[in-house]
Amino acid sequence: MSKYAMFGKLTAHPGKREELAKMMLESGETLNDMEGCIYYILHAAEEDPDDLWITELWESQEAHAASLKNENVLALIGRCRHLIAGGSAVKIRPLGGKGF
Amino acid sequence: MSKYAMFGKLTAHPGKREELAKMMLESGETLNDMEGCIYYILHAAEEDPDDLWITELWESQEAHAASLKNENVLALIGRCRHLIAGGSAVKIRPLGGKGF
Numbered sequence A, B: 001m002s003k004y005a006m007f008g009k010l011t012a013h014p015g016k017r018e019e020l021a022k023m024m025l026e027s028g029e030t031l032n033d034m035e036g037c038i039y040y041i042l043h044a045a046e047e048d049p050d051d052l053w054i055t056e057l058w059e060s061q062e063a064h065a066a067s068l069k070n071e072n073v074l075a076l077i078g079r080c081r082h083l084i085a086g087g088s089a090v091k092i093r094p095l096g097g098k099g100f
Helices: A017-026 A028-033 A061-067 A071-083 B017-026 B028-033 B061-067 B071-083
Strands: A004-012 A037-045 A051-058 A084-098 B004-012 B037-045 B051-058 B084-098
Touching (some): A004 A061, A017 A037, A051 A061, A051 B084, A084 B017, B017 B037, B017 B051, B037 B061, B051 B061
Antiparallel strands (some): A037 A051, A037 B084, A084 B037
């Protein structure tokens, strides 16, 4: 089974990035509960005040797909939705490197 | 001192991504030698056949800047240059999450 990686960009409504990031980070239990999640790291874009970037590494694509059906994850998405203006994803296949 | 993170996109000349990735991964010693580098992971974009994405996490911005003056890193860049059509970077500030 191949590992699965993704970059996601979330754009907050103007001025709402900090609130969105705080809400997502406070849901640490939700993140830690996700089976098959190796890492899930939240970043703030330095050059765009409303953008957050998430990097994810999963044991498999199936583990990632299952997380999107997890009720805690769905509840978190629901709580954050009013702060989010849009999003996009870059699908990537991890190859190797330092710390992989 | 704050940690420093970056996403970099490298676009290979058409059909050259595999060769570029192999060259970069075979330079594992160069990567492992970089002081202050926590991780440096190479990924292939699934939806663009010529794009590679690099995610980097450093102990500090200074450590990252110093790596760009390291002679082994400069030599690696020189060896790869003919395979690279272009690149861009997204500057990001890591906030937290699982595995951070």
